[in-house]
Amino acid sequence: MGKAYRIGELAEVTNVSKRTIDYYSQIGLLQPLRTDSNYRLYDEETIHVLGLIEHYKKLNMPLHEIKSVIELVKLKSTENEQVEKYVDQIAEIMKHLEAEIKEIKPIMESLNDKQRELLLNKVSPQGMTLAHSLLLLFG
Template identity: 35%
Template sequence: MEEFDGAGKLKISELAERAKVTKRTIDYYTKLGLLNAERSSSKYRFYDHSSIKRIEFIEDRKKAGLTLNEIKKELSEKFFEEIDLLELRLKINELNRDVSAVLSRLEKLGFKKDDEIKKKISHESLSLIQKLLLLFT
């Protein structure tokens, strides 16, 4: 079995800095099972980049008055998948706004959007975009 070296992962100090919490908080959340860490052969703990969002979620829920046990229940796999789906919907909405703003700007500049865009986008891509928009709106 290959040894884990932590490549692509965050050390506890890096995670603490990015998530704006203390290393002690990360230790506590890890002991409670709110965060998952991988250990290297030298016993260092490494965290996925998704741990940043997880800590932000925990901190937000604490501010809302939930206990850590209640938060742990919410962090079940099914619930976290729903959070990821919500984030995806928010990003799609943000992209829609950005695309609308760009198209509006191009229109003001005299760009004939329909013909030019149709030339650049394949039928398959257009169909996929439409399906994604229907799915997430």
């Protein structure tokens, strides 16, 4: 298993509150192991999962969608059905991003050139990485 973390240690390492970790465990986003004395222990993979959750939350993705993505990532299966589900999930994420872009477009158009340039500079590296990844995946 590697290093095992109690909830307080995990909260400190990941900068995510114990309350949030507890909630994620309750809804099935995290699967702690239970010790004989009923302590919850979290493995190294949990740190990665929490990073994914935070990433998708920044994209305003609902927790139920995040849970689906994480379940698919954990499967690490190349079976056609699993790959198809994963591609469907990516398509859902893309629809979600498209809706976000449509919402922000009028706001962007109301900004002056300097404000717009500042915002685009923040998004451009991530956008280019995403576009490149999509081309590799679907190209």
